[in-house]
Amino acid sequence: MENMKTKRIIGLMSGTSCDSIDAGLCEVTPDLKVKLIKGINHPYPDKIRDMIFKAFRGEINIKELCQLNFAIGHCFADAANILIKEFGKPDLISSHGQTVYHYPYDETLDGIKIKSTLQIGENSVISHDTDCVVVSNFREKDIANNGQGAPLVCFADSIWFKNSLVQNIGGISNVTVVSDDCETFGFDNACGNIMIDYCMNKFFNKKYDKDGEIAKLGTVSDAWLNELLSDEYYYKKPPKTTGREYFNKEYIEKFLQTAPKKKEDIIVTLTCLTAKSIALSYERFIYPVTKPEKVIIGGGGAYNKTMMNMLKSFLPDDIKLFSHEDFGISNNFKEVMAFALLGYCYLYNIPNNVPSCTGADKKVVLGKMVAD
Ligand SMILES: Nc1ncnc2c1ncn2[C@@H]1O[C@H](COP(=O)(O)OP(=O)(O)O)[C@@H](O)[C@H]1O
Ligand SMILES: [Mg+2]
Structure with a gap:
């Protein structure tokens, strides 16, 4: 122009x-x-x-x-x-x-x-x-x-990145798929940090689980994780977006009724839920269309070391995990x-x-x- x-x-x-x-x-x-x-x-x-x-x-x-x-x-x-x-x-x-x-x-x-x-x-x-x-x-x-x-950030991702999954983990987690194989597309994976923050506030009187330190102290409850993952949102095909209206207090409290007793186990299972739901959304909706070279993480969740280690373990070995900082873009201000x-x-x-x-x-x- x-x-x-x-x-x-x-x-x-x-x-x-x-x-x-x-x-x-x-x-x-x-x-x-x-x-x-x-x-x-x-x-x-x-x-x-x-x-x-x-x-x-x-x-x-x-x-x-x-x-x-x-x-x-x-x-x-x-x-x-x-x-x-x-x-x-x-x-x-x-x-x-x-x-x-x-x-x-x-x-x-x-x-x-x-x-x-x-x-x-x-x-x-x-x-x-x-x-x-x-x-x-x-x-x-x-x-x-x-x-x-939503998601609107896809526009920037499509200009700034190539052959990548650009994954944001804020309150909600959302991904943009930028690939030579297909048109740019994106969707909200699911809840990112909302449930973790809610439970950190409720059980530990803290705003969030800094660096994933509390999650590190717990053990994932597979039974509860599977219950959480049975929600229909995870199966819904993109385009799809979600928010606090869905992952609201009532939603979280309903699941807390069957949660593990130990507070740290709740936090680590919710941390695992975010990582697992992201990996599952790739398997269901992205890999059938394109196999990306890398995943670039941003948003506050990028600082949660426990969550990042889990996500790495859930991704195929040939997909490398980066943060926005590796590309000179602040995780915080992307x-x-x-x-x-x-x-x-x-x-x-x-x-x-x-x-x-x-x-x-x-x-x-x-x-x-x-x-x-
Ligand atoms: N150092 C950290 N360790 C773990 N989690 C963090 C850290 N910093 C931020 N977060 C998480 O990220 C959230 C904020 O992420 P952000 O990308 O700003 O999301 P939103 O766009 O929803 O505001 C916090 O509420 C918290 O759950
Ligand atoms: Mg924020």
Whole structure:
């Protein structure tokens, strides 16, 4: 495309784990490569974070949801302003927002489609507080075009990688298949860290199992693992996406009724579930189409050593396991880099969804802009 220029873009993201607002100042070049200049993890204030978790569980009312949309906008702006203070105003802020509900199912009410998604963190507020142009709300247009609105990071993966499985392990785990043998496709494998985090909070009063140290102390219960793996999601064919709406408190509590007694055994079995469900999804849905050379892991799960050792043991010997860091891309800030790229594409009217990943009818330009 003519006249495309390198742009400095701050990507903003908070995932399903809700562990922090990730903000990254990036340089995006016309060849659609992204260089991270600096990334920060900016925590949500405690009461806001609590309210987000209540929102996930449907425990807030519509007034509180309305307030939360603006509050998260301010929090996202605070994260961006830390970078702006150090590096000056960027050309654009590209914000994923905070998903509070994702409902990519083909259901109707009075014959009207109710397939939908909701990311909040009002971009008018971000724009006001930072004095920047903001692009956000990327998922809606994909759903409007009959896609699932996810996974969106596939777009970046298809540009940045070759012949690889690009595996993210956040709250949810999702993979992009980039191969010379087929069109790029991707799907959510299943739950990534949500169940581990939930049980770490419940049994150990910790936010997560740092480096997989607690899991290391337990023994996997094969019986419980098989019970967990009998869930229908693992068998569902892609395109498929999931979220907290599915792997919710009731879901986890139901399975906890038959869990092993020792708390460490619960954590290690859930850790094994994530690794095993990823390996199984490759066997069921990817190897029949293409045999990748390597798997490149990103997201917080990449830091869980116990999970990584398990995953390695479940993969065929000829597939090598790497982290994003091995390719010069931060595990922690990969998603903000991907959203910086989506924002850049919005600016230049470049379609930035991958229909073979989301199931959308066609390629479209995702995003909504608020001027400064
Ligand atoms: N050092 C670590 N050891 C083990 N798990 C980690 C570590 N750091 C992060 N995680 C896990 O990763 C999650 C956050 O991953 P992230 O990629 O940010 O997910 P999301 O996109 O859902 O926010 C945390 O909730 C935690 O479960
Ligand atoms: Mg996160």
